Amino acid sequence: MIANTPKPPYYAVIFTSIRTEIEEDYNLTAIKMVEMAQEQEGYLGHESAREDLGITVSYWQNLDAIKNWKMNLDHLLAQKLGKSKWYAAYKTRICLVERDYGFDRFL
């Protein structure tokens, strides 16, 4: 689903990644990290898709919320396993969403 974010400004974290072929614990950890992120203070939503490239965008009220989630202990472990096992490469971009607009033919 398209994330139902509030009126800007708010923050987006764009996480773009290329996977290795190692599947061990990946799906379970990914599901767990989404569940945990959703419980964080300041979490606003997320969107995700993967083909050759994976793109996950999470949305946050402010930089403190992003920093707190980055430093969460379970998330730190997942980040470490991400580097050692699951990802061939990734890039994380911290962004201030200044403006947004959209369209929904059923609204």
Place this chain on the structure above:
Amino acid sequence: MIANTPKPPYYAVIFTSIRTEIEEDYNLTAIKMVEMAQEQEGYLGHESAREDLGITVSYWQNLDAIKNWKMNLDHLLAQKLGKSKWYAAYKTRICLVERDYGFDRFL
């Protein structure tokens, strides 16, 4: 491929979409729009993936470059067809990339 963007700050446009079942001209137009975007002044790169949700992130030097591309005549026509045919819903977010970092096991 992960876009090889310069040191921040720069801009990102996150385009999240849900497709209709109408395929007519979609793939051809999508390819053409990527080719045209790459020729725009201020274009820095793009990343794209689609599962249930499609996420395309394009990167730009500044807001003027984003505005010029938005107002490009061929792109305006594609946007119009997007609303009338190809997309059930979409959201566009204009973002200032403040910080980025990454990892590549082959670098």
